[in-house]
Amino acid sequence: MTNLLVNMRDQQFLLFEQLGIEKLFAKEKYKDFSKDDVLMLLNEAEKMAVNVILPTNVIGDREGCTFKDGKVTVPAVFHDAYQKFVEAGWLCPTRSVDVGGQGMPLLMSNACSELFVAANYPFTMYPGLTNGAAALIENFGTEEQKNKYMVKMYAGQWGGTMCLTEPGAGSDVGALKTTAKRLPDGTFSITGTKCFISSGDHDLTENIIHPVLARIEGDAPGTAGISIFIVPKYRVNDDGTLAGSNDVQTGNIEHKMGIHGNATCTLNFGDNGSCIGELLGKECEGLKVMFQLMNEARIEVGYQALGTASACLERSVQYAKERIQSAPVWEMKNPDAKAVSIIQHPDVRRDLLWMKSRVEAMRAILYYSSYCLDLAESTESKPEHEKWKGMAELLIPVCKAWVSDNAMIVCSKAMDVHGGYGFCAEYPVEQYLRDCKITTIYEGTNGIQSLDLVGRKLGSKKGANVMNLVGEIMATIGKAKASASMKAYAAALEEACNAIIDLTMTFGQLGKSGGFLLPILNASPFMDAFGDLVAGNILMQAALIAEEKLTGIYEAKSADTIGKQRALVHDNPDVAFYAGKVSSAKFFANEALTTVKARCEAIKFGDKSTLEIADESFAS
Ligand SMILES: Cc1cc2nc3c(=O)[nH]c(=O)nc-3n(C[C@H](O)[C@H](O)[C@H](O)COP(=O)(O)OP(=O)(O)OC[C@H]3O[C@@H](n4cnc5c(N)ncnc54)[C@H](O)[C@@H]3O)c2cc1C
Structure with a gap:
């Protein structure tokens, strides 16, 4: 069930x-x-x-x-x-x-x-x-x-946040204005305003501990001069009891499109000159410290997006099986034809399979990235550690951006499957769609994630992480080519992989001569294509395993004809599941992978209209 x-x-x-x-x-x-x-x-x-x-x-x-x-x-x-x-x-x-x-x-x-x-x-x-x-x-x-x-x-008695964003410092964290002034006892007086702070204030816990990015007076401008401070909402005595207000005032909470249950707060630190912070880690290493949280948080945002998309898929399949509307298209000339459940209509099936293949790919990419981090953390071998950590780091922007971009479309398609009812509050997909949207924005917008992918992650360790990924994809292609039913789809994966390698090398060559324009202009479409390649590979790996399992079940059940095999889908949940995995991979390969080469070619074509168009020409 x-x-x-x-x-x-x-x-x-x-x-x-x-x-x-x-x-x-x-x-x-x-x-x-x-x-x-x-x-x-x-x-x-x-x-x-x-x-x-x-x-x-x-x-x-x-x-x-x-x-x-x-x-x-x-x-x-x-x-x-x-x-x-x-x-x-x-x-x-x-x-x-x-x-x-x-x-x-x-x-x-x-x-x-x-x-x-x-x-x-x-x-x-x-x-x-x-x-x-x-x-x-x-x-x-x-x-x-x-x-x-x-x-x-950790005991859940006190809450925690992550305080980076300021009104003038969103994507550009280095522009922050919050200051930290040294006090004689080694603590710091914190002054500034942070906005959009999730869980920034609430009544779930008796105290809230804010890690706050700020610049110590006199330190360098930009990201190099940023430090991080522990700033409690209520000061804490040495014996752990609370010692009264720490001059952290909530200015307001945001009225948002979604995630209404989470308080997004403006926090004013030190309005009365008495907000005390303790330096966390070393001076000017604030971003390094925060990055540890941000990497985890970016994967978590991917999971948030997956969660909403997954729930939307499950709801949509249930709805499509129950909602009776229209006779089937093959009965269009029969005035007495009975209406069927909408899951029978090819266009609805297409939407559902689009959603299913994407949700499975998102889940697989996120699980694989989490697994890579576990492998990195649990090995004694330095090269192994570097390999798995590098793979996770390459995939983290994909976990955040590709996953959330696709999750939004899944939620939107869920609404389409529900028709007008989906747009109404009595069905849950409307809330899921609203809740999903922020996942493309916070934790570094998807635009910034794409720049991180092309600007830092592709070239990291002289391209070794990308080459490891390509090695994995080549292995999948080799196996898929040996499968009669997957062979044609393996060709699509191979073509997509070659196109991404070619474009990555083009970016690398251009980078060597200072030609950053093409990658920067096309970071987002590159993320789409690169994410599709990663997704297509991981779905095909799954399909190959599923095919093997199906062969085993068919042999055990003497299902030696297509008819007998089809019949098993209805009686045997494992057959239905494995057959669904094969369908997801084939659909995705045909629908998405076959377009990757064309999209890479379009990027290489080098159109610069985005830069050439005058600001005045965008709108009236
Ligand atoms: C509900 C919610 C919860 C949040 N929770 C937190 C939190 O807990 N802690 C926290 O610190 N922050 C939080 N944020 C802030 C969030 O991380 C920022 O909104 C986000 O990083 C974008 O910053 P901005 O809103 O200032 O947009 P801007 O930085 O102004 O960006 C606007 C647009 O310009 C683009 N852009 C900006 N600079 C560049 C560039 N150099 N190159 C290319 N494109 C660029 C962006 O991609 C975006 O499309 C939250 C925000 C919201 C709405």
């Missing part, structure tokens, strides 16, 4: 059949985990998602957060859900047991978290940001700071 959130069969396929999470359990770091643990945890996560978090989703959206008399209140139903979520140990499962976590691989934790975000991701942002902020203190803080702040944050 579907939980209407996430296809858990697909999760298990990825974890056990495609990636082989058990390989992690052979490593010293994860030796205490087993396949049974994964299954048990997914089961628990599903119960938490369906019974505790999902019931808060619509109420959270409709009630939203309120700001009155300087205080922010979250939807009332969030309180009980938050307590249950924290008590069940879901706030920081990947952190070590010593600090209150469970030492779980990221892949395992993220698979569970996919269920939570699909149920209500604005809610999950409260514990999610707390976990990330506490990890900064764990990794860069002094023992004193860890005892003072981190312990209570």
